[in-house]
Amino acid sequence: MDKFKVRTIDLQQVQNQTHHKTDGLSSSTVVLRRGQAFTVTINYDGRPFDPLKEKLIFQIVLGPVSVEVPVSRLGQPSLTQWSAVLERRLPNPTGPRALSVSLSSPASASIGVYTLQLRVEARLNVKTHSLGQITLLCNPWCQTDSVFLQSEDLRTEYVRSDIGLLFKGSPGNMVSRPWSFDQFEKGILDICMKLLQLSPQHQADMRTDLQNRSNPVYIGRVISAMVNSNDDKGVLMGNWSGDYSGGINPSQWSGSADILKKWAEAQFRPVKYGQCWVFAAVMCTVMRALGIPTRVITNFNSAHDTDGNMVIEEYYNEMGKKLSMSKDSIWNFHVWVESWMKRPDLGQGYDGWQVLDATPQEKSAGMFRCGPAAVKAIYQKKVEAQYDVPFIFAEVNADVRTIIIKDKKVLSTSIDKKRVGALISTKRPGSMLMQDITSEYKTEKDKLPSRAPDAGAAGTVAISRHHLREDDSAGEREASKGIEVSLQLLKAPVVGENISFNVIITNNMAAPKLLKKHVNAQNKEYNRNPTGTFWEAHDDVKIAPNETVTIKHEIPFNAYMLKEAVEDYMVNLAVVIEDVESQERVLASEEFNIRSPALSVQIQNEFSVVINTPQVATVTFTNLFNVAVSGELTVSGSGLLEEKAQMTITIQPRETMKRPVNFTPKMAGAKMLSASLVLTNPPTVLHGFKTINVQAS
Incomplete structure (x- = not known):
């Protein structure tokens, strides 16, 4: 009978990547996870493979490091080293002649791009076949991998x-x-x-x-x-x-x-x-x-x-x-x-x-x-x-x-x-x-005692007060005998609106007091100390014995508007109260951000989004500024849109923009359509998103 001769070798990309949970990852190679077996199919001509007459040896190469893995007929995949075992298959007399080999990498294999070769050693000759490349990744599904995650x-x-x-x-x-x-x-x-x-x-x-x-x-x-x-x-x-x-x-x-x-x-x-x-x-x-x-x-x-x-x-x-x-x-x-x-x-x-x-x-x-x-x-x-x-x-x-x-x-x-x-x-x-x-x-005692309301909560945003006094040796003191002050934002600040806040002053003494009040607002980058003052107020306050007074302030929008488009308008707001007679000073300060208005993203039939079926989303924004705004709207979504949708828009004051965006989902599962609008006047960045559960067809 003629000899065993390898014709082609198939790395079974689709089947292996599905088993390895790497389907969807795009690469010029087959993508696999370490610590898990994958199947290689060897198509051959001539007589069936006979381990007494020829040896099959995989060579696995990563840079200057290579390992030889002989194919064995029996045995289990190894957990600690590369191994190759012949899969038991019932011969199909009429079908193509093929061998299936189960190759396994150890759960501690190095991640990287490997080159695979198969050497067929017979008594009189040796032939080497190239199988191409695999990319090996960590495996959170494998119990012996050091990144294993239970759930x-x-x-x-x-x-x-x-x-x-x-x-x-x-x-x-x-x-x-x-x-x-x-x-x-x-x-x-x-x-x-x-x-x-x-x-x-x-x-x-x-x-x-x-x-x-x-x-x-x-x-x-x-x-x-x-x-x-x-x-x-x-x-x-x-x-x-x-x-x-x-x-x-x-x-x-x-x-x-x-x-x-x-x-x-x-x-x-x-x-x-x-x-x-x-x-x-x-x-x-x-x-x-x-x-x-x-x-x-x-x-x-x-x-x-x-x-x-x-x-x-x-x-x-x-x-x-x-x-x-x-x-x-x-x-x-x-x-x-x-x-x-x-x-x-x-x-x-x-x-x-x-x-x-x-x-x-x-x-x-x-x-x-x-x-x-x-x-x-x-x-x-x-x-x-x-x-x-x-x-x-x-x-x-x-x-x-x-x-x-x-x-x-x-x-x-x-x-x-x-x-x-x-x-x-x-x-x-x-x-x-x-x-x-x-x-x-951090432990409970290290934590802030009370949490501020969730983002978007309406009503008052209480601002934590911190008072400053002459320090004592312990670095902290009991409540002031004289004056206390705190700041209170009246609503969560939004770009385009005035910032409204109260200064609350309490006189703990049985005598009236004459005070000087200094309020200061500074623009701030999120990662460093604030720059120059953009708004301030200084006045005298008379306060009766044991009285609490509340003084309301408004910072107009045109006072804090920045020159460069940012999405993190930060403000450092501080008030110093000075007791004219005793020269005691008390400070309350707070840093807060001014949120950009949000874009709304809606899907026409959001509960019946099916893979490869055209869909329409609508991006909506109402211009609450007193001026016409213009900018660039971008809509993107991985697995939903091939290319980003981009358009230049201008919206008049109080006008509502509605822009339809057509998309066809290419991947099943939880996906996100996100929209951003970069305005030039006022310079700000707006965001909106919608998550979609794309169903398989």
């Missing part, structure tokens, strides 16, 4: 979902804004693999880098450095200057694919520009694409402690103006990611969520990167644990010392232990709501 719902949310919400603003006036992670978009996985290949670690020592890529702790550290461009050919350049000429305003990004594709198309030159939520969202995309469960986290009132003393100093003058005298700052919000992995390097008890921060703030072992820091280590104040736990611990726990000065002389000082890390939040799995995870980072 299918959480794996769906943190690995497979490509829609997200980023929380911004302030705890009392939170803004949720849509983000498309885009890990299933064409070519994105290949770009994520390129990120690993261009890292300084890979360039310096390819073999060591490839071996270390078995460990998600190492991968997270590499990606955290590569998402920013500070030390390497990283993806994004940060810019907090307010001048975004030569690039794109960070507020205008709405998804990760545009950024990653732009980076790849520009020969890996950094994309301009990013801020913290953009760095975090892109990092989330890359980690999910690599198979590491990841979520985006917002820390409200995030301390940046530059000198490591766990105290943030804030200075005000006697007129209530905040001064830039300290390198320390409190970001109104800061955004990072958490990735799920085991931490054998930290000993028992630190597996689970790990903080990784790609925003370039401080160096970690010589590079701009941060983490992975175990959330449990932050909670337990284990500041000696790797990596960067002290820095993140300060971000959520630092004390704030507020000091009023005049002519370099300290007039009064106080300490607030509650303000930093007031709220730590993420998107709730399976819904578009916020999940409060503050208690995972």
Whole structure:
């Protein structure tokens, strides 16, 4: 009988990717997860395969490292090394002649792009066949993988979902804004693999880098450095200057694919520009694409402690103006990611969520990167644990010392232990709501006693008061014997409307008082101290014994309107009350954001959206400004729209715009249609979104 001869080899892409939960990921290779078997079909001519006459050996190559895997007739796939076992099949005398081999990678295999070959060794000759390439990813479905996640719902949310919400603003006036992670978009996985290949670690020592890529702790550290461009050919350049000429305003990004594709198309030159939520969202995309469960986290009132003393100093003058005298700052919000992995390097008890921060703030072992820091280590104040736990611990726990000065002389000082890390939040799995995870980072006693109302809640927004007195040795004192003051916003501020607030003053003394009241409002970037005063009010107040007076103020819209389009209008508002007779001064201050109006996105038949069936969405916006507004409307949706829909629009005062957008869903599951409107006058960015459950046909 003629000899056994291999004709073709099939990597069974569709079947294997479905089994490996990598269907939908777009790559020039077959995409698989480690620690799981996949089937290779060998079509042959001639007589059936006879293990006594020929050997089949797979060669699996990753860079300079290669492993030989002989095919055995019997046995189980190995958990610790590559293995290949012949699958038992009943011969089909009339069908094509084929062998099926079950190939398995260990759950600790390095992630990367592998080249596969098959060698057929007979007595007289050796033939080598090329099978092509596979991309191997981490496997949260595999119990022995160090990124294994128990719950299918959480794996769906943190690995497979490509829609997200980023929380911004302030705890009392939170803004949720849509983000498309885009890990299933064409070519994105290949770009994520390129990120690993261009890292300084890979360039310096390819073999060591490839071996270390078995460990998600190492991968997270590499990606955290590569998402920013500070030390390497990283993806994004940060810019907090307010001048975004030569690039794109960070507020205008709405998804990760545009950024990653732009980076790849520009020969890996950094994309301009990013801020913290953009760095975090892109990092989330890359980690999910690599198979590491990841979520985006917002820390409200995030301390940046530059000198490591766990105290943030804030200075005000006697007129209530905040001064830039300290390198320390409190970001109104800061955004990072958490990735799920085991931490054998930290000993028992630190597996689970790990903080990784790609925003370039401080160096970690010589590079701009941060983490992975175990959330449990932050909670337990284990500041000696790797990596960067002290820095993140300060971000959520630092004390704030507020000091009023005049002519370099300290007039009064106080300490607030509650303000930093007031709220730590993420998107709730399976819904578009916020999940409060503050208690995972800090104990009850470290937390803010009362939460401000949810974003969008009507009515009064109570502003936390913090009083300043002459300090005593303990740094805090009992309630003032003299004067108390607090601020109260009358409604959540919205761009285009006046800001209304009350100053409430109480005289605790049995004698009348003459007071001077200084109110000061300053524009503020979310990540640093405020700039110049844009509105102030100074007047005298007479107050009777034991009286409380409430004084209402309005800041007109034209006073706070900024020059550059931003979605985070931040205001630092402060009031200083001076007792003319005793010279005692009391301060109340608050930072808050002014929200942009929202766009409405509606779907015609939202409960019967079926894959490959045309649909219509309508974007609606009513112009509540007193002037005509114009700008660019962009609608996008991964798996819904091939190309973004873009249109220039002008809307008269009080007019309602309705714009239809046609789309045809290409993927089943939870998808998101998001719209953004960048207005030039007033300069602001508006967002809206709609989640859609696309049904399979």
